[in-house]
Amino acid sequence: MAIVDLIGSSPRFRAVLEEINMVAAADCAVLVRGETGTGKEVIAQAIHDASSRRQNRFVALNCAAIPSALLESELFGHERGAFTGAVTQTVGRFQAADRGTLFLDEIGDLPLELQPKLLRVLQEQQFERLGSGRTLKVDVRVIAATNQDLWRMVQERKFRADLYYRLNVFPITLPALRERGDDIPLLVDHFVRKFAGRQGKSIDQIPDEVMAMFKGYDWPGNIRELQNCIERAVIMTSGPVLRPQMADLMTRDAATTATVRTLADAERAHIKATLRATNWVVGGQGGAAARLGLPRTTLIARMQRLGIARDAVVQPREGQQLSRAATA
Numbered sequence: 001m002a003i004v005d006l007i008g009s010s011p012r013f014r015a016v017l018e019e020i021n022m023v024a025a026a027d028c029a030v031l032v033r034g035e036t037g038t039g040k041e042v043i044a045q046a047i048h049d050a051s052s053r054r055q056n057r058f059v060a061l062n063c064a065a066i067p068s069a070l071l072e073s074e075l076f077g078h079e080r081g082a083f084t085g086a087v088t089q090t091v092g093r094f095q096a097a098d099r100g101t102l103f104l105d106e107i108g109d110l111p112l113e114l115q116p117k118l119l120r121v122l123q124e125q126q127f128e129r130l131g132s133g134r135t136l137k138v139d140v141r142v143i144a145a146t147n148q149d150l151w152r153m154v155q156e157r158k159f160r161a162d163l164y165y166r167l168n169v170f171p172i173t174l175p176a177l178r179e180r181g182d183d184i185p186l187l188v189d190h191f192v193r194k195f196a197g198r199q200g201k202s203i204d205q206i207p208d209e210v211m212a213m214f215k216g217y218d219w220p221g222n223i224r225e226l227q228n229c230i231e232r233a234v235i236m237t238s239g240p241v242l243r244p245q246m247a248d249l250m251t252r253d254a255a256t257t258a259t260v261r262t263l264a265d266a267e268r269a270h271i272k273a274t275l276r277a278t279n280w281v282v283g284g285q286g287g288a289a290a291r292l293g294l295p296r297t298t299l300i301a302r303m304q305r306l307g308i309a310r311d312a313v314v315q316p317r318e319g320q321q322l323s324r325a326a327t328a
Contacts, residue, residue: 006046007190008183012175016043022171024050029105029122031167034174037222040145041103045172048101053141056100061093063107067307072114072130076121079131092129094121098138108159109166115160122166142167171259177219178224184215187223191230192242199234205241209273213244213266225318236293268306271299275308 021115024047032040043059048058066074077092093102104110110118121127125166126137144167153159177184188206196203219225233244274288281287281305283296292299302308 006042007186008180009186010175010180012180013017013183016172016174019170019172020046020050023047024174025052026170027051027053027141029141029167029169030143031150031169031171032143032174033150033171034147035176035222036147037224037233038174039223040147040174041105043172044101044103044145047143048103048141051141053100055096058101058103058104059093059097060105062105064109068111068114071111072117074129075114075118077129079129080211089129092127092196094127094138094140095136097140099140101141101143104142104144106146107144108146108150108153112158115163119160119163119166122163122238177222180217185211187226188214188230191227192234195231195234201234201237202240203234203237203240206243207270207273209266209270210242210244213270216266239291241291243291244291267302268308271303271308273308274326305309312319 002244006013006020008014008017020043030044030047034040044060045058048054061074063071073092073093075094077090080089087136090298115199117127121138121140122142125133125139128135129268138322150159150164150168154161154164155175171324177187188211192206194204214226221228229244233242238243274291275282278286278288278291282289282299286291286295289299294302
């Protein structure tokens with residue numbers, strides 16, 4: 001079955017797609033591992049969509065986002081009067097996902113005291129709501145995800161070994177974006193089309209220098225960081241050519257000298273290319289600063305920082321203030 005909304009053709013990512021196709025029909029527990037921002041929920045949704053449960057609900061819960069005192073109620077529900085503030089009966093995520101899939105993100109943050117209850121549901125497919133003695137049966141497939149080393153947590157007695165083995169029936173490890181650099185152009189194109197469409201813009205050109213910058217960056221925030229970067233670039237772009245703020249990426253990874261050097265080279269090349277396209281005109285409506293979406297003074301400061309020296313000022317055309325610049 002085809003899997004939609006998963007962008008990538010690199011060997012590492014194709015291996016993940018093959019694993020999704022294999023496990024989708026197996027109806028077993030899946031543990032998705034990977035760094036923050038690698039798309040673990042997207043993978044879980046893809047498994048659900050390719051499975052026989054796709055006609056039923058996909059329910060997601062981030063275990064780290066719910067206070068420990070409320071997490072049991074979120075998972076299993078509660079009866080009216082079960083605790084202070086419980087004014088109505090509430091259906092938990094397990095019951096909401098009956099005959100479908102429950103995605104438990106950040107499973108490593110599940111409190112130890114709740115882990116036996118989760119294990120029971122996984123093994124027996126039954127539970128009780130808080131404040132109720134009635135046992136409810138469900139048919140739920142659980143997909144869990146984590147960016148932590150669960151096995152080390154087991155050894156440190158921070159995670160139950162039996163629950164770990166029950167969740168880890170079919171592990172899928174997602175590669176970091178830096179490990180699938182060949183997919184970056186595909187992802188950039190996808191996000192540019194997506195956000196340009198939302199904003200009613202027509203952006204159909206991504207300069208080679210810009211793409212080189214994207215491919216050279218380490219992306220510690222992975223796909224989520226790339227997506228946010230592209231959305232911001234689309235917002236700031238006027239015209240058909242994508243104009244991101246390259247310095248944003250440089251400041252985020254300043255500790256990595258090689259990466260910063262690569263980005264500086266890419267930014268220098270990008271500015272030079274824009275200057276050439278404007279016949280080295282810096283200011284004015286058709287100048288390089290306008291094309292880059294920068295104030296004229298900001299562009300000049302960046303040129304100085306990157307070693308792109310200014311040349312003599314030329315006579316402006318009527319209504320413009322233009323400058324001439326030359327490469328260092």
